[in-house]
Amino acid sequence: MLVALNETEKIVNLLELASPDLANLAGQFLRCPACKSQVRLKNGRVKIPHFAHVSLATCQHYSENESLQHLTLKKRLYHWFKQTESVQIEQFLPALQQTPDLLVNETIAIEIQCSALSIQRLKERTETYRVHGYTVLWLMGKDLWLGQHLTTLKRQLLYFSQNAGFYDWELDLAREKLRLKYLCHEDLTGRLHYLKREFPFDEGNLLQVLRTPFAPTSATLTPQLSQDIPNFIARQLYYQSPKWLKIQEKYYQNGQNVMTIKDFPIKLYPIGLNILTHQFEGVIKPDFCQITADIDVYYHHFLAYPQHDRVYPPGFYAQVVKD
Ligand SMILES: [Zn+2]
Structure with missing residues (x-):
């Protein structure tokens, strides 16, 4: 997690702190914004600075052990959104009992999904956002990119528009790109076929980029079949x-x-x-x-x-x- 409550009940956002401020945090009593139990700053060599609960009891609202990929992507997208939008990182939403990775313009929940989760949990989280009037966008980390075949989970992460057909969003941290795979189709062997477009991190307005699937296009896809x-x-x-x-x-x-x-x-x-x-x-x-x-x-x-x-x-x- 990248946010915590300080002694004056203010949110400390690690992405907005300069290094000298980090040192000042060490002596402070910091708490989790959701469960209010104590958290500690971890400033090691491997991951970027982050908070972790002191007690091993699991907090349901903030995930521990986020990967470096997850923390870094959160940071990159936070700064990219911030160029043009109002964005909150890991804001706990009490009515939903959920903490989106990013909350854009108060209504768009961005979830950076870097590892598998159960379909039941995915459906519950998606539905909770929906009934409370939020739009949720799941962006996929490397393990969940579309490969040659669709899995049951990945199918539940597909979006749809009249202009892009079935599509998904992928985050490529190594190449610093956001990728849209669209016009997804299957052939009779179950193999996936799609078109893709890539958007370099920090270029252009991210919210506009995320609206790409709704823009008119003359794209078509021609089958490239190898199987008899x-x-x-x-x-x-x-x-x-x-x-x-x-x-x-x-x-x-x-x-x-x-x-x-x-x-x-x-x-x-x-x-x-x-x-x-x-x-x-x-x-x-x-x-x-x-x-x-x-x-x-x-x-x-x-x-x-x-x-x-x-x-x-x-x-x-x-x-x-x-x-
Ligand atoms: Zn907590």
């Missing part, structure tokens, strides 16, 4: 992949066989769309905890569009497909 799909499916069934056995079962129930499909006209499809089984069971509305938009409308428009040699932002399909 019919072969891939045959192998999945041979090795009894639960996902593919379920799909095959749906085909059997409808007097068909997924193995006999020779041509798959849709190479890339939106995340969460039951592309191979929607004709039997309808489009199933998936679960994305960061997304409140009506995704199934997008799926219907996508499926109704006759050409799939490349994919477009959702807004494109909404415009060209007549309901």
